Amino acid sequence: MIRIALRSLFHDRSKLLASMAGITFAAVLVLVQLGLYAGFLHTSSSTIERVGGDVWVMPRGTEVIDSVETLSAGTRSLVASHPCVARARPLVFAWAFVRKAGGTRDTVRVVSFERDSTPIVPWSLAEGLPSDLHAPQRVAIDGFDVKKLQIAGPALGASLQIGGQSVKVAAITKGVRSFTLLPFVFAQIDDARKMAGFNEGETNFWVLDLHDKACATDVIHAIEKHPELQALPRDVFLTRTQDYWVIGSGIGAVLSFTALLAMVVGVVVVGQTLFTITKDYQRELATLKALGARGSELIGFVLWQAAFLALVGCVGGLVLAFAIRGSAVDAGLVIVLSPKVVVTSLLTIVAMCAVASVMSVRRVLRLDAAEVFQ
Secondary structure, eight states: OHHHHHHHHHHSHHHHHHHHHHHHHHHHHHHHHHHHHHHHHHHHHHHHHHHOOSEEEEETTOOSTTSOOOBOTTHHHHHTOSTTEEEEEEEOEEEEEEEOTTSOEEEEEEEEEOTTOSSOSSOSEEESOGGGGOSTTEEEEEGGGTTTTTOOSOSTTOEEEETTEEEEEEEEESSOOOTTOOOEEEEEHHHHHHHHTOOTTOBSEEEEEESOGGGHHHHHHHHTTSTTEEEEEHHHHHHHHHIIIIITTSHHHHHHHHHHHHHHHHHHHHHHHHHHHHHHTHHHHHHHHHTTOOHHHHHHHHHHHHHHHHHHHHHHHHHHHHHHHHHHHHTTOOOOOOHHHHHHHHHHHHHHHHHHTHHHHHHHHTOOGGGGGO
8 A cells, every 4th residue: 555655646646745845934933933942041041051060059049040149258157057958159240241352332131150169150162272261361252253243354362342341262162152142251250250240259159069959959949048149950941941931931832833834834735635635535545445356555645645745844944943953053043953843843744744644634534435437
């Protein structure tokens, strides 16, 4: 039956090409939209993901990482006093004014890191090494923000005025974007404090690494006895930030609607193709039924065609989606095609073709063998 099904599918090349183009287009849309959704989730919480830790301590009332007040230097002894806390890392995540290379003024997001700390921040370095940032007044920026900061010529070695401090670009990241579109500027903790206008020891967050993750609840309870402090597990803070930006902003709903529209297009295109072929070959199928072909064999006529179109959509969609992902980085978009996103998308494409085959399967099962002899 597979040979008959595929020969019937290839009989009308123009319809076949149109169907292949339609299902591939739908597959690309599904993959890209799901990839963009995952990309927005990643972008909104990339700093939390990278910095890690078990518990994040912040000023009480903080909702997301992008909107936070300052913690005094004295809070360090409080948050690090619990016996389960192995390390308390300061994180400056503050905005600062930048005097760009062209002379105009703008705003950047200063992100701090500690020398020789793990995990390494900044990440995804395209130019330069982490050690290049160990000298005073050295910063890293993303390659996408070079033009925005009006840096002409080679970015490495370029000078900027941030928060009244003269700094040099010593490293370039790739794909490290802020969801709020403010350029990230990575600097050592002391330099970051100066650029953000903080006093010695002040910070926005304390990131706690625990000896045992099981004692996170006790640590949080002890810290929140202080009326001005709030502590959250890293995963809870990450999810809260993602929900605030992606779901709260409506971006998630827009991407979901576009993906749903792509699925509808795919179902219509594939369904029309399969139904037309089934209708054109109904006398042949009725003949097979009269000769004793089982219902499962007749259903196979439709399903093999649907499987072929699903395969074309999956392969073509993946190739184009990965090509689009590469070019999207230059446009400032992050498309995450993780195994989870790819598997979900491919299963969606297969489901589209399965749904599209329902009408054809019903028509095949309702064939009357007596029609052959009329």
